[in-house]
Amino acid sequence: MTSAHLTERILLEIAEHEGLVLEAYLDSVGVWTWGFGVTDKSGHLVGRYRGRRSTVLRAIEVYEWLLRTRYLPQVLAAFRGRELTEAQLGAALSFHWNTGAIGQADWVQSFLFGRRARAWSEFLNWSRPREIIARRKAERDLFFDGRWSGDGVVVMYERVRPNGTIDWKSARAIDIRDEIRAVLAKAGEA
Template sequence: MQISDRGLLEICEHEGIVPAPYYDSVGVLTYGIGHTKNAGGVDPADLPRGMPNDLDAAIDRAIEVFRADIARYEARVNAAIKVPLPQHQFDALGSFDLNTGGIYRAILTRQINAGDPKASEHFFGWLRPPEIRKRRTAEKRLFDTGDYDWNGDEIAVWRVDTRGRLHGVLKTITGTELLARMQRPALAPDTSGLGAETSEDLIAQIHALTSAHLARPTA
């Protein structure tokens, strides 16, 4: 199975888009749409800090990394879950694993595979940091009811400084625009952790975008 377009937009609205590395609420260096070193491919520590000159190009690079991440997490959920799932439940688990990396070891997974009708209660076994409860609640609701309440109408693009600190929403993009920019293939995705380009290619492109920003003359 693949995460549906609606599922992708749920994830993107939860995560937002940050066009340069930043520290999340527990101090994990993160990039783009929830990408961390543990996802494979590009290591955020290798990327330049601070806002790029060409924001649109930087968003495209972040989306490209997200595409590779999604393929990996789809493969993980497909491997971990041994029972048939409706689309909305697969989407909820994709969001959960992208955020936690816990699909293989979660009691949630074990209970789903065991056919426990109350398995979704175990979404709440993953509540660190405390502010993640809102996301776990949304994932549980999606799993239980098919309610895509985070519908991706507006996805935030955040400002970030050279120290990896967020400074509010710079702009938003629509879910329709994000999906068009993803240009996701309909066939089986690449699960290597990389897209069509190597991680070295992407790192070089991202450095070029930020170098152009740093080279601009000041007023």
Template sequence: MHMTDRGLLALARHEGVVPGPYLDSTGTWTFGIGHTAAAGPPDPATMPRGMPADIDLAIREAFRLFRADLARFEADVLRAVTVPLAPHEFDALVSFHYNTGGIARAALTRNLNAGNRVAAADAFLNWRKPASIIPRREAERDLFRHGRYPTGTIPVWGVDAQGRVDFSRPIRRLTGDEALELLRPAKPAIPATPDPPTSWHARLVDFLSTLIRRT
């Protein structure tokens, strides 16, 4: 089971895109769409600080890492949850786990596995620190309970050399279509097919034909 396109966009909207390494609310070096060293290389703490010279390239790299990181979080949710899930429920749980890493120990998972979806939905709000995360928890709860996906563009934020993100105004906004295009794996280039070698017989026929035309 994988996140739906709408779920991917909702998660990207929650996270936003920062095309340079930054310090998140816990002081962890992060890059792109919530990528940290815990998810695997590259380690954002070792990346060049500040805004990159090529922002477009950095945004593409952010989405590449996001796509790669998601596989582990999706697998974690599938291991932790023992009951069937609707696509919107799965999307909400992966979003929660991507942010908290707590799917295996969360009360919402215990309630869900016990068959109590109402209590599971309410338990999203057990994870409400820092206070700035509460709107996201509420959105994840509503997605889980009602299938209500958030809408809007995906902000791209600037960051300084100290890892401080400027949330006053996004430097760019990505549409859903732009984000989905970035999330699709790059198509491998198809090498040009060389012309087949000409046989000696064909070359001889061509040579004789040329002589005949000249006479």
């Protein structure tokens, strides 16, 4: 099966890795971030969410729009028109959403040259900071073995402190499947 567009499953997979914060916060390296890991570098200015909460729906709309208009074309270009399964596309998009480096990733080149075992191993070359290792392994398992981990439930952090740090105790699980479906239908992807 070939998939060159966003699907509910792909959006849910990446969202689960990211988590959701409806107010701008400082990430682990001090970058202002919002929603599902959106930064200014992603293409949407997040300063507007400092001290101001958005809705879950707005966060999903921006997330889907960025994936569709900025990240998907770059992933497709990196694979040079090669047909990808839905799982491979989802894994590659998750990797690129997190690193912004699909065009420089050694594992992509190895995969394109048919060196599957080497590509599988090289996936973990992108495992810094340390807390990203579990995500990278999940992306690798999805790309090479088709094992999905997203189920529609994401962790949402309700509170951001005045200094921009997340109140980790404010976490709660929410199901975003209905909102994802609505956004995809509006975008014409459903």
